[in-house]
Amino acid sequence: MANESITAAKGFLAAGISCGIKKSGKNDLGLIVCPTGAKAAGVFTTNKIVSPAVVVSKKHVKSGGIYAVVVNSVIANACTGEEGYKNAVKMCERTAAEIEEKSKNVLVASTGVIGEQLPIKKVLTGISKASKKLSASDKAGLDFTKAIMTTDRVAKQAVRRINISWKKVTIAGTIKGAGMIGPNMATMLCFITTDAAISKGLLGKALKKAVSVTLNKVTVDGHQSTNDTALILASGLAGNRVISSECRRYKKFSKALFELCDDLGRQMLMDAEGATRIFKVFVKGATSGNDAAKAARAIADYPLVKCAVNGADPNWGRIICAVGSAGVKLNAGKISCKLGDVLVFNNGKAVKFDVKKASKVISKPEHIITVDLGVGKSSDFCYGCDLSREYVTINADYHT
Amino acid sequence: MANESITAAKGFLAAGISCGIKKSGKNDLGLIVCPTGAKAAGVFTTNKIVSPAVVVSKKHVKSGGIYAVVVNSVIANACTGEEGYKNAVKMCERTAAEIEEKSKNVLVASTGVIGEQLPIKKVLTGISKASKKLSASDKAGLDFTKAIMTTDRVAKQAVRRINISWKKVTIAGTIKGAGMIGPNMATMLCFITTDAAISKGLLGKALKKAVSVTLNKVTVDGHQSTNDTALILASGLAGNRVISSECRRYKKFSKALFELCDDLGRQMLMDAEGATRIFKVFVKGATSGNDAAKAARAIADYPLVKCAVNGADPNWGRIICAVGSAGVKLNAGKISCKLGDVLVFNNGKAVKFDVKKASKVISKPEHIITVDLGVGKSSDFCYGCDLSREYVTINADYHT
Numbered sequence: 020m021a022n023e024s025i026t027a028a029k030g031f032l033a034a035g036i037s038c039g040i041k042k043s044g045k046n047d048l049g050l051i052v053c054p055t056g057a058k059a060a061g062v063f064t065t066n067k068i069v070s071p072a073v074v075v076s077k078k079h080v081k082s083g084g085i086y087a088v089v090v091n092s093v094i095a096n097a098c099t100g101e102e103g104y105k106n107a108v109k110m111c112e113r114t115a116a117e118i119e120e121k122s123k124n125v126l127v128a129s130t131g132v133i134g135e136q137l138p139i140k141k142v143l144t145g146i147s148k149a150s151k152k153l154s155a156s157d158k159a160g161l162d163f164t165k166a167i168m169t170t171d172r173v174a175k176q177a178v179r180r181i182n183i184s185w186k187k188v189t190i191a192g193t194i195k196g197a198g199m200i201g202p203n204m205a206t207m208l209c210f211i212t213t214d215a216a217i218s219k220g221l222l223g224k225a226l227k228k229a230v231s232v233t234l235n236k237v238t239v240d241g242h243q244s245t246n247d248t249a250l251i252l253a254s255g256l257a258g259n260r261v262i263s264s265e266c267r268r269y270k271k272f273s274k275a276l277f278e279l280c281d282d283l284g285r286q287m288l289m290d291a292e293g294a295t296r297i298f299k300v301f302v303k304g305a306t307s308g309n310d311a312a313k314a315a316r317a318i319a320d321y322p323l324v325k326c327a328v329n330g331a332d333p334n335w336g337r338i339i340c341a342v343g344s345a346g347v348k349l350n351a352g353k354i355s356c357k358l359g360d361v362l363v364f365n366n367g368k369a370v371k372f373d374v375k376k377a378s379k380v381i382s383k384p385e386h387i388i389t390v391d392l393g394v395g396k397s398s399d400f401c402y403g404c405d406l407s408r409e410y411v412t413i414n415a416d417y418h419t
Numbered sequence: 420m421a422n423e424s425i426t427a428a429k430g431f432l433a434a435g436i437s438c439g440i441k442k443s444g445k446n447d448l449g450l451i452v453c454p455t456g457a458k459a460a461g462v463f464t465t466n467k468i469v470s471p472a473v474v475v476s477k478k479h480v481k482s483g484g485i486y487a488v489v490v491n492s493v494i495a496n497a498c499t500g501e502e503g504y505k506n507a508v509k510m511c512e513r514t515a516a517e518i519e520e521k522s523k524n525v526l527v528a529s530t531g532v533i534g535e536q537l538p539i540k541k542v543l544t545g546i547s548k549a550s551k552k553l554s555a556s557d558k559a560g561l562d563f564t565k566a567i568m569t570t571d572r573v574a575k576q577a578v579r580r581i582n583i584s585w586k587k588v589t590i591a592g593t594i595k596g597a598g599m600i601g602p603n604m605a606t607m608l609c610f611i612t613t614d615a616a617i618s619k620g621l622l623g624k625a626l627k628k629a630v631s632v633t634l635n636k637v638t639v640d641g642h643q644s645t646n647d648t649a650l651i652l653a654s655g656l657a658g659n660r661v662i663s664s665e666c667r668r669y670k671k672f673s674k675a676l677f678e679l680c681d682d683l684g685r686q687m688l689m690d691a692e693g694a695t696r697i698f699k700v701f702v703k704g705a706t707s708g709n710d711a712a713k714a715a716r717a718i719a720d721y722p723l724v725k726c727a728v729n730g731a732d733p734n735w736g737r738i739i740c741a742v743g744s745a746g747v748k749l750n751a752g753k754i755s756c757k758l759g760d761v762l763v764f765n766n767g768k769a770v771k772f773d774v775k776k777a778s779k780v781i782s783k784p785e786h787i788i789t790v791d792l793g794v795g796k797s798s799d800f801c802y803g804c805d806l807s808r809e810y811v812t813i814n815a816d817y818h819t
Contacts, residue, residue, distance in 0.1 A: 068743030068751050098739055100768035133736025134769040245740055322722070322810075330815030336533025339498055340645055343468030351468050368500035369534040407815075408808040410722075415730030415807075 024160020027178045027191035029214035030055055030254030032153040035162030038145025040093040040138060048145040049090045049166030051210060052118055052153050056084030057252035059126065060223035062230045064247035070097040071104035072129045073246060075111060079123050085252055086120040088210060089113075089127050089146060090167050092195070094137050096129040097245035106139045113143045117150035128208050128248045130195060131169055160193070167195040167208055170413060175286040179275040183268050184260040188215045190275055194234075194283040206244035209234060209283060214257035215272055221262055225273045226251045233280035237288050237402045251276075288402055289384070293409030297385050298328055302342075303398035304391040310347040311392075311399035317345035318388065319403030329405035333377035335363040342390055353393025359386050366393075424560020427578045427591040429614035430455055430654030432553040435562030438545025440493040440538060448545040449490045449566030451610060452518055452553050456484030457652035459526065460623035462630045464647035470497040471504035472529040473646060475511060479523050485652055486520040488610060489513075489527050489546060490567050492595070494537050496529040497645035506539045513543045517550035528608050528648045530595060531569055560593070567595040567608055575686040579675040583668050584660040588615045590675055594634075594683040606644035609634060609683060614657035615672055621662055625673045626651045633680035637688050637802045651676075688802055689784070693809030697785050698728055702742075703798035704791040710747040711799035714792065717745035719803030729805035733777035735763040742790055753793025759786050766793075 026033045032052045041047040061080045063073050079085070089110050096103050111125040129137070153159065164174045178191045196207035211226070230249050255261075262268045288297045300318045305311035318324055321341040327334040335356050342349060356364040359380035363372050380386050426433045435449040461480045463473050479485070489510050496503050511525040529537070553559065564574045578591045596607035611626070630649050655661075662668045688697045700718045705711035718724055721741040727734040735756050742749060756764040759780035763772050780786050 066740065066743040067749055068739055068754070095736070098736060098764065098767070098769055132734075133740060134764070136769075245743060326811055326815045329811065332815065334532075336495070336498060339468055340466065340533060343466040343645060349467055354468070364498065364534070367498070369498055369536075406811055408811045411726055411729065411806055411808045411811060415726045415732065 022157040022160065023178050024157040024176050025051060025163055025191050025193045025210060025212055026155045026157060026160040028189040028212040028254065029256040031212045032155050033159045033163040034149040034152040034154065035164070035166030036145060036149045036152060038148065039141045040091065046162055046166035047092050048142065048149055049163040050114065050146070050149045050153060051088040051163060051212065051252070053086055053252055053254050055254060055256065056086050056124070057254045058217065058219045058222050059085035059250060059252045060219065060226045062227055062249045064244060066245050068098065068245050070095055070129055070246045071099065071107040072096055072127045073248060074104065075107045076126045076128065076248060079111065079126055082123045085124055085126055087114050087118055087125045088250060088252070089125060090208065091129050091137065091142055092167050092169050093131040094129060094135050095131045095133050095246050096137050097133040099134065099136055102136055106137045109139060110142060110146065113146045114150070117147055126250060128246065130167065130206065130208050130246055133245060164193040167193070169195065170292055171195050171290055173290050175283060175290065177279050177282040177286070179279045181271055181275045183215065183257070183262070183271055186257050186259040188257045188259055188272070189213065190215070190279050192279050192283050194287050196287045207234060207247050207287065209249040211249070211251040211279065213251065213253045214255065215253050215262065216255040216257060216259050217253050217262040217272065221265070221269055222251060222253050225269070225276050228273065229277045229280040233277065233284040236400060237284045284402065288404050291404045292413045293407040294404035295407055296328060296383065297402060297404045298388055299385070299400055299402050300388045300390070301398065301400045302390045302392065304393050304395060305397040306348045306395035308397045308399050311397050312401070314342050314345045314347045314390065314392065315399055315401035317341050318390065319401045322406055325403065325406035328381055329407050331378045331382045333358055333363060333374060333381060338388060338390065339364060342392070347392065348394050350393040355391040355393065357389040422557040422560065423578050424557045424576050425451060425563055425591050425593045425610060425612055426555045426557060426560040428589040428612040428654065429656040431612045431652070432555050433559045433563040434549040434552040434554065435564070435566030436545060436549045436552060438548065439541045440491065446562055446566035447492050448542065448549055449563040450514065450546070450549045450553060451488040451563060451612065451652070453486055453652055453654050455654060455656065456486050457654050458617065458619045458622050459485035459650060459652050460619065460626045462627055462649045464644060466645050468498065468645050470495055470529055470646040471499065471507040472496055472527045473648060474504065475507045476526045476528060476648060479511065479526055482523045485524055485526055487514050487518055487525045488650060488652070489525060490608065491529050491537065491542055492567050492569050493531040494529065494535050495531045495533050495646050496537050497533045499534070499536055502536055506537045509539060510542060510546065513546045514550070517547055526650060528646065530567065530606065530608050530646055533645060564593040567593070569595065570692055571595050571690055573690050575683060575690065577679050577682040577686070579679045581671055581675045583615065583657070583662070583671055586657050586659040588657040588659055588672070589613065590615070590679050592679050592683050594687050596687045607634060607647050607687065609649040611649070611651040611679065613651065613653045614655065615653050615662065616655040616657060616659050617653050617662040617672065621665070621669055622651060622653050625669070625676050628673065629677045629680040633677065633684040636800060637684045684802065688804050691804045693807040694804035695807055696728060696783065697802060697804045699785070699787045699800055699802050701787055701789045701798065701800045702792065703789070704793050704795060705797040706748045706795035708797045708799050710792070711797050712801070714742050714745045714747045714790065715799055715801035717741050718788065718790065719801040722806055725803065725806035728781055729807050731778045731782045733758055733763060733774055733781060738788060738790065739764060742792070747792065748794050750793040755791040755793065757789040
């Protein structure tokens with residue numbers, strides 16, 4: 020069977036081990052290493068309070084080549100002041116020492132509880148231990164994925180294989196994130212490797228674009244974390260003609276990257292804390308793309324809409340209510356709403372519809388809510404998931 | 420025992436009956452009547468989709484004198500088009516006919532499910548029935564309160580008695596609202612009566628001010644409904660020297676009205692769907708009042724904060740995370756946070772604190788979260804409540 024993990028792309032090794040932060044003894048520390056050095060790009064949280072890991076990685080990603088990524092789970096190393104910053108630096112230093120590279124060529128990420136200091140001795144010992152287990156096997160890739168999980172229930176991985184200038188190019192990715200997920204990537208770590216030969220500038224451009232229409236369109240609870248990071252590393256070992264302009268090769272790569280991110284985003288949403296189903300909100304008829312995006316997000320984040328989806332209840336009144344308070348331009352006499360194919364609200368008025376059919380639409384693992392604001396021609400979308408009792412259970416008891 | 424209901428103020432009668440909308444046979448239609456005519460003022464939802472009841476009341480409240488308010492529960496008469504508008508008008512007409520006044524001197528309000536048409540025959544018959552039961556007794560006042568309840572668990576009433584120019588002045592109020600409550604009064608109906616003699620302009624000014632710092636500072640789920648309405652009626656029968664300028668008498672009246680609204684707002688929040696405790700978020704050190712209000716609301720609406728409060732978990736990281744993504748100016752190295760008196764975060768760094776003590780603070784029926792943004796001198800606040808499994812249960816199954 021083909022390797023479906025983060026090591027599927029040529030030139031990457033991975034490892035995931037337990038360094039002792041997770042009391043269960045499960046993996047909590049992961050490494051990705053590119054021995055030949057990779058071009059890299061990242062997209063980071065826009066929260067004003069950020070983890071020192073984000074600060075350090077933002078700086079390091081500008082370096083010429085990246086040789087490794089080191090990640091820990093359970094503790095986010097956020098709101099940890101000078102000590103936290105030093106710990107993030109130490110993680111890069113130890114990783115660099117193990118692979119005999121420079122600290123500035125290593126990226127770092129953390130996820131978990133905010134405000135606690137890392138047990139840095141354990142983490143550093145763990146890095147040394149992990150560096151001895153590096154492998155290109157799919158097991159090693161999965162070990163890495165397991166190491167970055169917190170409240171995630173399932174390991175989330177995806178691979179896309181394409182041909183570029185008659186060479187096989189692979190893009191592989193893994194993602195963690197279950198709650199605290201809002202557009203702009205709240206509490207999400209996403210790592211992507213590829214063997215494509217591509218310029219650093221275009222790699223960054225392709226990542227930014229793919230993330231903007233996938234991971235940034237996913238909302239579990241509208242939360243934006245202090246640690247969100249999506250990184251891509253390109254080893255260039257596929258041997259394709261280097262992608263150095265926005266040519267057809269770039270478009271092919273871009274499309275595959277989009278599909279990979281879309282796949283990972285859906286997997287994340289399906290695994291959202293307590294989620295039982297997901298939905299796409301498509302808003303059209305807006306005067307601007309911004310308004311459409313704002314309305315879509317308002318609906319997807321609306322607790323009462325999310326509860327209604329949980330109950331498979333075609334309570335479209337809550338959708339209209341959400342739109343009305345989203346602060347966007349609309350025509351109250353022209354607004355319309357569909358649940359799947361079922362028209363429930365037309366030109367500002369309730370429509371008689373088959374409630375059982377509508378409820379069946381919502382009961383599917385994924386459905387589409389379409390809203391027409393009736394004032395323009397712009398559209399945008401957002402993915403959301405339902406709000407369940409389990410979400411509360413998980414989040415009332417997560418910390419203490 | 421003193422009358423503690425909406426009929427406590429001189430000159431007001433009330434009634435609450437079942438007209439058959441609630442299948443349980445409980446009260447679902449209420450009337451407040453002021454036979455001598457009252458000065459009136461209102462504050463209404465800012466949702467762009469509004470119930471025709473809001474449209475009609477906004478128009479009528481400009482009339483010289485208001486003689487009655489008619490309210491139904493269960494069906495919000497929102498998103499009901501032309502038929503819904505006609506029904507709101509009919510409710511005013513029938514009420515006016517019963518008390519021999521004009522339709523434009525009657526206010527109307529509805530609350531409940533969006534998108535369904537009122538069973539208007541039942542409602543009109545109910546109005547006639549209720550008009551025969553009008554009384555100044557406290558039982559009649561409570562009957563009215565019961566008639567406006569939807570998912571509310573308890574009847575919410577408050578009375579304030581003050582002296583103005585050596586005359587006893589009474590302000591009485593009742594409120595409904597349990598979920599879908601956001602700043603700017605989502606799914607909330609509030610009715611206030613007073614026998615104070617006061618000019619219409621100052622009555623409106625006092626109401627607007629009181630609501631802005633009480634009912635508009637309360638958030639259950641950040642939702643703004645299509646029907647929110649706060650109305651005040653002043654009969655002028657207390658015999659006090661008319662309040663016609665912003666004099667000491669006005670200030671006294673204003674203060675009592677604020678206290679009444681504060682009382683009702685807290686009662687509403689305590690009765691929020693599934694809520695087990697409430698909290699006040701006080702944000703200081705902001706560069707503007709707007710920023711402080713925005714940050715306070717962002718924290719109070721943050722599902723993960725609300726879940727942590729539910730679990731009595733001093734998970735301050737979520738508070739800081741909420742502030743960081745609130746879109747307000749802050750100094751990440753100066754931000755501080757207290758839970759009650761327990762300092763948990765100081766100048767951008769975690770502080771060692773007594774977790775048990777902090778948890779005890781949160782376990783109280785009400786506690787204060789204080790956040791200092793560290794960049795200015797402005798402050799503001801917001802009230803929130805916890806998010807429980809019961810909230811989901813109620814809202815997943817409310818409609819169908």
